[in-house]
Amino acid sequence: MHSPDPVILARGLCKNFNGLAAVRGIDLDVRRGVCFGLLGPNGAGKTTTLKMFLGQCHKSGGELRVLGMAMPQQGRKIRRRMGVVPQADNLDPDFTVYENLLVYASYFGIARPLARERIDELLDFVGLSDRAATHIGELSGGMKRRLSVARALINDPELLILDEPTTGLDPQVRHLLWTRLRELKRSGKTLLLTTHYMEEAERLCDELAIMDHGRIIAQGSPRAVIRQFVEPDVIEIQGCPPPLHAGLTAANAGRLEIFGETTYVYTADAQALALCLKQSPEISYLHRPANLEDVFLKLTGRDLRE
Amino acid sequence: MIGRKGAFHDLSWRLPAPGGGALAVWRRNLLVWRKMMGASLLFNFGEPLIYLVGLGYGLGMFIGEMGGLPYRTFLATGLLASSSMTTASMEGSYSVYTRMVPQQTYDGMLATPLEVDDIVAGEMMWCATKGLISSAAILLVAVLLGAIDSWQALWCLPAFMLVGLCFAGPALLVASLARSWDIFAYYVTLAITPMFIFCGVFYPTSSLPGGVQDVVGILPLTHAVALIRPLAAGLPLDHVALHVAVLSAYALLGFYLAAVLTRRRLIA
Numbered sequence: 418m419h420s421p422d423p424v425i426l427a428r429g430l431c432k433n434f435n436g437l438a439a440v441r442g443i444d445l446d447v448r449r450g451v452c453f454g455l456l457g458p459n460g461a462g463k464t465t466t467l468k469m470f471l472g473q474c475h476k477s478g479g480e481l482r483v484l485g486m487a488m489p490q491q492g493r494k495i496r497r498r499m500g501v502v503p504q505a506d507n508l509d510p511d512f513t514v515y516e517n518l519l520v521y522a523s524y525f526g527i528a529r530p531l532a533r534e535r536i537d538e539l540l541d542f543v544g545l546s547d548r549a550a551t552h553i554g555e556l557s558g559g560m561k562r563r564l565s566v567a568r569a570l571i572n573d574p575e576l577l578i579l580d581e582p583t584t585g586l587d588p589q590v591r592h593l594l595w596t597r598l599r600e601l602k603r604s605g606k607t608l609l610l611t612t613h614y615m616e617e618a619e620r621l622c623d624e625l626a627i628m629d630h631g632r633i634i635a636q637g638s639p640r641a642v643i644r645q646f647v648e649p650d651v652i653e654i655q656g657c658p659p660p661l662h663a664g665l666t667a668a669n670a671g672r673l674e675i676f677g678e679t680t681y682v683y684t685a686d687a688q689a690l691a692l693c694l695k696q697s698p699e700i701s702y703l704h705r706p707a708n709l710e711d712v713f714l715k716l717t718g719r720d721l722r723e
Numbered sequence: 724m725i726g727r728k729g730a731f732h733d734l735s736w737r738l739p740a741p742g743g744g745a746l747a748v749w750r751r752n753l754l755v756w757r758k759m760m761g762a763s764l765l766f767n768f769g770e771p772l773i774y775l776v777g778l779g780y781g782l783g784m785f786i787g788e789m790g791g792l793p794y795r796t797f798l799a800t801g802l803l804a805s806s807s808m809t810t811a812s813m814e815g816s817y818s819v820y821t822r823m824v825p826q827q828t829y830d831g832m833l834a835t836p837l838e839v840d841d842i843v844a845g846e847m848m849w850c851a852t853k854g855l856i857s858s859a860a861i862l863l864v865a866v867l868l869g870a871i872d873s874w875q876a877l878w879c880l881p882a883f884m885l886v887g888l889c890f891a892g893p894a895l896l897v898a899s900l901a902r903s904w905d906i907f908a909y910y911v912t913l914a915i916t917p918m919f920i921f922c923g924v925f926y927p928t929s930s931l932p933g934g935v936q937d938v939v940g941i942l943p944l945t946h947a948v949a950l951i952r953p954l955a956a957g958l959p960l961d962h963v964a965l966h967v968a969v970l971s972a973y974a975l976l977g978f979y980l981a982a983v984l985t986r987r988r989l990i991a
């Protein structure tokens with residue numbers, strides 16, 4: 418019996434840490450079967466939000482229902498049907514890869530024979546079958562991450578929450594994880610992930626929300642968010658000479674942004690501008706469609722965080 | 724609105740309600756222990772052997788009898804109590820802190836149906852189990868050396884468990900407050916070692932000055948020794964209810980406060 422409710426429903430969700438407002442009233446609907454991305458710069462409140470979803474952090478205000486049940490009141494029941502990949506791996510260093518999964522299964526009360534069956538499947542799924550007897554301390558960062566994903570799947574959860582699953586991983590591991598996450602989505606699971614990589618969000622997520630300073634500042638499908646917030650095309654000009662800059666401004670060629678040596682021209686009419694730039698071979702430029710990163714930088718600014 | 728101000732403040736002081744998940748926490752620790760069983764047991768058997776042979780026979784030559792018992796029996800029956808104390812205290816402080824802070828084992832557990840109450844209860848049972856193992860090892864050594872020869876001594880086994888719980892509670896409480904390992908050195912020096920010396924393990928507390936006796940009388944190890952020594956030596960028991968009550972009170976109060984403080988620490 419599946420409830421028709423969204424898998425996650427948050428209304429006016431808040432969290433204060435002794436006066437510091439980390440999450441300031443967010444509304445969120447994560448529908449069943451989607452891959453939902455929560456994006457935002459460091460300190461935006463993503464991890465705090467996820468921790469409220471799994472009950473490791475109690476909300477200061479607002480309403481929160483996960484899998485149709487009230488959080489934190491029904492935390493035990495909710496977590497029985499949920500899997501979590503935390504931002505920092507917390508695998509059990511006292512055990513091998515296999516034992517980690519076996520012991521974790523026991524926390525869910527999964528019987529040994531079923532647990533062993535699932536462990537074999539999951540180790541295969543994340544490509545760690547030949548590492549079953551390896552101790553955690555001997556695993557590479559990528560292997561630990563893959564094991565964390567396997568561990569989060571040990572109870573065959575309906576909802577999988579991943580906090581920066583691919584941060585710091587090499588491209589091979591990232592691509593493997595992307596493939597696996599897509600497979601999980603196809604098998605009907607709901608995925609909620611945070612990431613810093615906009616291209617990752619664009620590839621994986623059906624829907625996303627951009628957070629900053631504890632608030633959601635944009636929400637929708639990647640396409641829709643791009644359409645809503647930035648012009649369709651971008652031309653990046655390296656070392657734009659002042660006369661050209663003046664010309665661009667005068668011609669109202671688009672929205673200009675300068676960062677370091679690069680001038681970004683966000684425009685609805687890139688064709689004309691590109692044609693014009695082609696006539697000055699000494700100017701090096703790049704023409705590309707606008708992407709999520711442009712939205713992200715427009716909304717959250719180019720200043721460094723932390 | 725569910726999240727009225729202060730609603731969850733009340734939640735954190737509520738009585739602990741551990742469930743079956745506590746057993747999974749206990750079994751996790753048993754599994755780790757089994758991997759290093761050899762070294763643990765060598766320590767559990769080796770240390771009392773040295774104490775009982777070295778001190779028991781060595782001092783016993785001069786002391787002869789104490790409290791109506793041969794000195795090595797007196798010493799052995801005292802160590803039965805103190806060993807559960809030491810073992811449960813170490814496990815409940817150093818090891819629990821290690822799992823809680825650097826290893827983040829509990830954060831992993833809290834992403835499953837387990838709750839903080841389950842973790843604290845499971846850890847407490849595990850501390851008591853380790854106390855039981857270490858005291859049972861001493862019992863075996865003492866029997867083999869002929870220092871204990873009464874069947875009544877088997878009643879010590881549940882008593883070891885109770886003594887373990889009694890010291891596990893306060894140790895978990897200390898761990899829940901600890902910001903680094905340093906505090907455990909204070910705990911050992913200011914609480915555990917004085918009890919080891921003053922609470923009747925090596926000599927009867929009746930030989931202490933009156934004022935000191937009053938203080939020593941409220942310390943848990945005094946009651947642990949007073950319960951276990953006659954049980955192990957086959958002597959008639961007295962004030963069993965009092966000793967059990969005091970030991971249980973330390974265990975329950977420690978458990979309650981440890982649960983409240985660990986909740987606050989692990990759930991932001």
Ligand SMILES: Nc1ncnc2c1ncn2[C@@H]1O[C@H](COP(=O)(O)OP(=O)(O)O)[C@@H](O)[C@H]1O
Binds near residue numbers: 461466
């Ligand atoms: N346990 C905590 N105690 C106090 N402040 C915290 C705690 N956890 C997070 N914060 C603060 O809340 C804000 C949001 O943090 P976080 O949710 O980790 O952001 P993100 O995951 O988006 O990088 C930050 O300012 C952070 O310092």
Ligand SMILES: [Mg+2]
Binds near residue numbers: 463464504580
């Ligand atoms: Mg984070």
